[in-house]
Each structure stands twice: as structure tokens, then as C-alpha cells.
Amino acid sequence: MRDVEIQLYQTKKIINDHKHADEGWFWVRYSAYPYKGCSNGCRYCYEWDEKYAPMKDYRLLDKVVMVKENAVERLKKELPRKIKDVVCVGDWQPVEAKYRLSRKMLEIVYQLKFPLMIIERAPLLTRDLDILSDISKQTDAYVGFTIVATSDDQIRLHFEPRGPSVKGRFSSMRRIADAGVMIGTLAMPILPYIFDSDEELRTLVKMTADSGGRFVLFGGLTLWGTCKDVYYEALKRAPAILAGSPQEHEAFLWDKKTEEWNQNKAIQSQWGRRCHLAIAEECERQGITHYIPRPVSFFPRELRRNKEIAGNLFIKARESWMLSESPYRSHAFTKAGRAVDSLTEDIGDLYRRKGRQGLLALEGIGEKLASEIEGLLSVQASYTKE
Structure with missing residues (x-):
């Protein structure tokens, strides 16, 4: 948590209420997060864009984490008023180790018997396996671990400078799966020309299945506004980061190739189709799904x-x-x-x-x-x- 400023504040509202559940994707109707900002600093994150940035200056996204001190109290007040449907809560980035707000929010979800989804990448989530397992036994609960690469090499570290290791994520996936909670990989965003070869995608699916994962959900890269600026800056710095490595020459072409990809919808469509089919076909071979099955047991x-x-x-x-x-x-x-x-x-x-x-x-x-x-x-x- 070095070089990250922590700010405490009181939020007026905690639940984001969507008109429809996230149809065909996560099935989430409500979301509630205890922190603004993220110290992981992933260079591809859509929250770098001013439209989605949780603070006025998007450049502070990985430098300031704002703690919603009253997150648990707000959730306890707001969630009982909602029609029962899937709620996505929590954030297990490093600040959670101190404030434990995500765990306390899980306790509210359990008390109110709401179905749960968690989108995460941090092994810290396994600290709360007891309550997560209890929710899973009571109603629908499932976890998606964001994983976009299969190894912890220089390239992965360049784009996820403070993100948890790939090895740690898959190890945590196994622990969560062994606890009886449905879990899988959110392969999103797959980075064009970097982590998108058919071999890489097939390996990602196999590693998921070998770790007890039951699905792999693919998604593409968002490139607009200021999140595009942040990502392109990372692309331009890549050759220096990879100097002397086998990928150095290839890295010089990443920004030009990505710009062509971003400007040409036909190229994007062909790329998305290829990635989707590679993942779907390997999922079938591994006996898992390339989508998240809709949870329905909590409905009348x-x-x-x-x-x-x-x-x-x-x-x-x-x-x-x-x-x-x-x-x-x-x-x-x-x-x-x-x-x-x-x-x-x-x-x-x-x-x-x-x-x-x-x-x-x-x-x-x-x-x-x-x-x-x-x-x-x-x-x-x-x-x-x-």
C-alpha cells in the first residue's frame, strides 16, 4: 500500500440498481462496493476513463483509495428494500485487509439470503471462505476471477503492475472450488496481440478447469477516452520494459497494431469471433462452459x-x-x-x-x-x- 493515499468518507448511497439483470453475462441486478479507486493499477482497466472514473481526476485511480466508512450500514438499510436478485458486493484489494468491509457486507448478504456474485482477482478473498461457503449452501453464490494471462512474466507485470500473481489466483480458485462454491475465470479483457493467441487462450481454459473452475467468460478490450490514453502509454513503454527479451521486437508493433484493431470494426469482429471460438471449443473439451449459467434457485x-x-x-x-x-x-x-x-x-x-x-x-x-x-x-x- 505504499504510495497509496487512504481517504475515509461517508457515502449517501451504496447500491447501484440496474434496470435489468446483466443478461447473458454476470446476471447481476445490484452492485455495492466499499471502496473507490484501486491500488492494483491495471493499465487496461475501463475505470481509467473519465466516464467511469470513481474520482474527478482519473489519474488518481491507483493513487487514492476512498473508503466508504458506512458501507455496511448503508447495505443493511438499502438491500432489504430490493426485490431478491443477484447482488455483486465487495472488493478484496489490499486495503480490505485492514478495514474488512467486504467481509461485513457478505454477512449482510447472508443474513438477508440474497444470491451473490463476486468479481475478484485477489487471494485475500479466501480469508472469507467460511461466510462465502455458508451463502453458497443457502442460495446461489458464484465467483469470477479476472485472469487475462497464463504466466507471471514481464509482460503480465507491465500491464498489471500491482495485481496478484496468476499462480496465486489459480491457487485461490482451487481453494474456493474445493469449498463447494462455483467459480470460474473472467477472461476480460483479453489484450489484442499480447495475450490472445489460440494457444494462450486454450491454456487459460485448461488451467481454469484444472483449478476447479466451471466456466470461462471472454470479453474484449475497452478503448475510448482517457482509458485509451492510459493503455496506449503502457504500450509505448513496453519495448523499454522488455529490452533484451524475446518479446522486445514484437512490443514495438503493439501500439500500431492495436490502433488498427481499434479503428477497424471488421478486424475487431474477426478477432472477437476467433477468441470466442477458441475459448468455447476448449471449454467443451474440458467439460466446462464458456458462459455463466443463470442462477435461478432463489426465484419463486x-x-x-x-x-x-x-x-x-x-x-x-x-x-x-x-x-x-x-x-x-x-x-x-x-x-x-x-x-x-x-x-x-x-x-x-x-x-x-x-x-x-x-x-x-x-x-x-x-x-x-x-x-x-x-x-x-x-x-x-x-x-x-x-
């Missing part, structure tokens, strides 16, 4: 089939987008998913009463999507938790 029993089918439609929408198919196809799956998701009657009962016509009466459902839903209805869902 009569709505779980709707949520599961809607989840499948949202995943198909994401899949279509990742494969650079027609945007209309992706939008159609999303619209259909929302129609099923908002139903207050079990879609199975609706189908038994009205058949295909009942499905066609739903907003955005045509013949092809009705057939898709009929196929999903034929798969018997299993709901094991009350």
Missing part, C-alpha cells in the same frame, strides 16, 4: 422455468453478438428473453393451455423463436434448492 418455484429459459435466450443473444452475426438476431433473442423473463405465469403452464399460439402471443416471439422455446421446454429443468 413457479417462475424458475421462465428464468431458466429466458437465461438460455440471453446466452444465445450474447453468443450471436460474440460471433458477429446479424445484430437483429442478437436483439431478437434479447427481446424474447425479456418477454419470457417478465412472465408472471409458468411458461410451461401457458404452453400446456394454449400451445404454440400462447408463445406467439408474447411480445417479440415469432415462429422461429417459438420453436426455440418449445425445444427449451422439452428439456426438464431441475431445481434443487428451495
Whole structure:
């Protein structure tokens, strides 16, 4: 924590309430974080952009960490007012070792029986395996570990200067998986021309499976505004950092190649499709998924089939987008998913009463999507938790 200034303050509000759950991605409806700023200083982070930066001067992102002293009290007051859905809480960066706010927020989530997601990279999370395991036994709980490289070489350290080691992340993944908590890798953002070879991506999937991970979710790089400036600065410094290494010559080309990638949507689409397919194919070989299955056990029993089918439609929408198919196809799956998701009657009962016509009466459902839903209805869902 050297060279990082700690500031304490009282926040007026802790929960970010999203209109829809994060469809096809994390399934998060609410998020609540106890700290602003991040001492890890990853050069690819989207929070370097002024639009997302948690403080007025984006350049302070890794130099100042603001502690929300009343985070636990705010969560205890705000969360009971929310409809039960997935909440993403906590932040286990180094400051958490002292303030322990993330652990206390987990205790609130457990008391209120809310389903939980954690997006993390720090082995410090394993300190709280006891409460995390308790939440997992009570309702849905899952963890995504951000991992974008497979080794702790100079390149990884250049882009994640104070981030935890790759070895430490996979070791922590194994401990969390062994505790019975669903966990996987968030391969995001994959850095073009740096950590994006098919071999690297396949290795990342295999290391995840070998560590007990059950999914790998791929995402691309955000390059706009000031986060683009920070990332390009890191690219330009890379050759000096890698002087004398086998990657030195290649590093001289990273900024030019990345600029071409960022300016050319066709190149981006082809790149995204290739990365997605490499990960998806290796996930299938390893017996894990290239998406996060939607958690549904916390919903009322009569709505779980709707949520599961809607989840499948949202995943198909994401899949279509990742494969650079027609945007209309992706939008159609999303619209259909929302129609099923908002139903207050079990879609199975609706189908038994009205058949295909009942499905066609739903907003955005045509013949092809009705057939898709009929196929999903034929798969018997299993709901094991009350």
C-alpha cells in the first residue's frame, strides 16, 4: 500500500440498481462496493476513463483509495428494500485487509439470503471462505476471477503492475472450488496481440478447469477516452520494459497494431469471433462452459422455468453478438428473453393451455423463436434448492 493515499468518507448511497439483470453475462441486478479507486493499477482497466472514473481526476485511480466508512450500514438499510436478485458486493484489494468491509457486507448478504456474485482477482478473498461457503449452501453464490494471462512474466507485470500473481489466483480458485462454491475465470479483457493467441487462450481454459473452475467468460478490450490514453502509454513503454527479451521486437508493433484493431470494426469482429471460438471449443473439451449459467434457485418455484429459459435466450443473444452475426438476431433473442423473463405465469403452464399460439402471443416471439422455446421446454429443468 505504499504510495497509496487512504481517504475515509461517508457515502449517501451504496447500491447501484440496474434496470435489468446483466443478461447473458454476470446476471447481476445490484452492485455495492466499499471502496473507490484501486491500488492494483491495471493499465487496461475501463475505470481509467473519465466516464467511469470513481474520482474527478482519473489519474488518481491507483493513487487514492476512498473508503466508504458506512458501507455496511448503508447495505443493511438499502438491500432489504430490493426485490431478491443477484447482488455483486465487495472488493478484496489490499486495503480490505485492514478495514474488512467486504467481509461485513457478505454477512449482510447472508443474513438477508440474497444470491451473490463476486468479481475478484485477489487471494485475500479466501480469508472469507467460511461466510462465502455458508451463502453458497443457502442460495446461489458464484465467483469470477479476472485472469487475462497464463504466466507471471514481464509482460503480465507491465500491464498489471500491482495485481496478484496468476499462480496465486489459480491457487485461490482451487481453494474456493474445493469449498463447494462455483467459480470460474473472467477472461476480460483479453489484450489484442499480447495475450490472445489460440494457444494462450486454450491454456487459460485448461488451467481454469484444472483449478476447479466451471466456466470461462471472454470479453474484449475497452478503448475510448482517457482509458485509451492510459493503455496506449503502457504500450509505448513496453519495448523499454522488455529490452533484451524475446518479446522486445514484437512490443514495438503493439501500439500500431492495436490502433488498427481499434479503428477497424471488421478486424475487431474477426478477432472477437476467433477468441470466442477458441475459448468455447476448449471449454467443451474440458467439460466446462464458456458462459455463466443463470442462477435461478432463489426465484419463486413457479417462475424458475421462465428464468431458466429466458437465461438460455440471453446466452444465445450474447453468443450471436460474440460471433458477429446479424445484430437483429442478437436483439431478437434479447427481446424474447425479456418477454419470457417478465412472465408472471409458468411458461410451461401457458404452453400446456394454449400451445404454440400462447408463445406467439408474447411480445417479440415469432415462429422461429417459438420453436426455440418449445425445444427449451422439452428439456426438464431441475431445481434443487428451495
